[in-house]
Amino acid sequence: MKKAEPITIAGTIIQPGERKTLNIPVAAMITNNEIGLTVRVIHGRKPGPVLLVSAAIHGDEINGVEIIRRLLKLKQLGQLVGTLIVVPIVNIHGFLDHNRYLPDGRDLNRSFPGSPKGSLAARLANTFLTEIVSHADFAIDLHTGARHRSNLPQIRFDPDSEPCERMAKAFGLPIILHSSPKEGTFRKSAEALGIPVILYEAGEALRFDEVCIRAGKNGIVNVMRHLGMIRRAARKTEQESTVALNSMWIRSPASGILRTLIPLGARTTVGSVIAIVADPLGESEIEVCASCEGVVIGRVNLPLVHEGEALFHIARFSENAGDIVDQVESFTDDLDIVTVLEPPVDPELAPIAN
Secondary structure, eight states, rough: OOOOOOEETTEEEOOOOOOOEEEEOOOTTOOOOOEEEEEEEEEEEEEEEEEEEHHHHHHTTTTHHHHHHHTBBBBBGGOOOEEEEEEEEEEHHHHHOOOSSOTSOOOOOGGGOOOTTSSSHHHHHHHHHHGGGGGOOOOOOEEOTTTTTTEEEEEETTEEEEEEEHHHHOOOOOOOEOOEEETTHHHHHHHHHTTEEEEEEEEEETTHHHHHHHHHHHHHHHHHHTSSSSSSOOOOOOOOOOEEEEEEEEOOOOEEEEEEEEEETOOOOTTTTTEEEEEESSOEEEEOOOOOOEEEEEEOOEEEOOTTEEEEEEEEEEEEEEHHHHHHHHHHHHEEEEEEESSSGGGGGOOOOO
């Protein structure tokens, strides 16, 4: 097979078969200490796709950082076809501050494509897009729910993009959602460059969730297999994915203390009671009822809520939601290692020995 050509990223040449860690400067901290984007590049000996995996565009969404750490330990990367570029922490300022946003108060994921002479958010977005993203053929962006909000593992993809749909289904989650990219987002700017991007949503900000982490790592591996970057597993059973027709939020009918009655992944039916909102003395208790049949893919965790606050995110499907709930439960059970001190390791994905 033809040998891969060297690749140049941010002025650094990476030869075929080489692994390099780059540090790309961005705006310094107020202490005048330099700060930069840490990028790991694994350039295979054989030519193939260039896949970018990024995390922590929102600085407090840390599950993806751990997903990337585990991804880089995989033995199969030694036989990589193509190139893997990973950026575990895009919003380094927010990550250090445990904050979703940048110090200028802006949302980095609403600041693309950015500008080299704009705000801090604009400069960081521009650097990330021009120095790193522009080299990719495909991308996976890792996210979680916001603070005090958890998301069931799910993929969001542009329904108008066939490459995005193929990657979304290859990822191997029970539920995937149509989600057109919004102006100012990384997805929108990357797709304008012809780079298909899927978005992985799972877990809660500032919390590690083992099931979400394992699902994310396994999903990236599945996409790499789909792209021909690593060999396919023998006799591997593929997870069937169901595309949600749409989704909606159930909002609080009153202010008070919330008692949730159903978990993530549960089924809702029209009129079913899914939570209770009460005053501190319990003199007033108001039922929260589902307005549709579907599956809970997101929910608030903080029990103190105000009237109108979004409580439950419900995905709606054309088929029986009960069947999808069964798929979700089976998928989660396979990844749940609460009672196991050390998770079982797929021999093909065993970590590199020290």
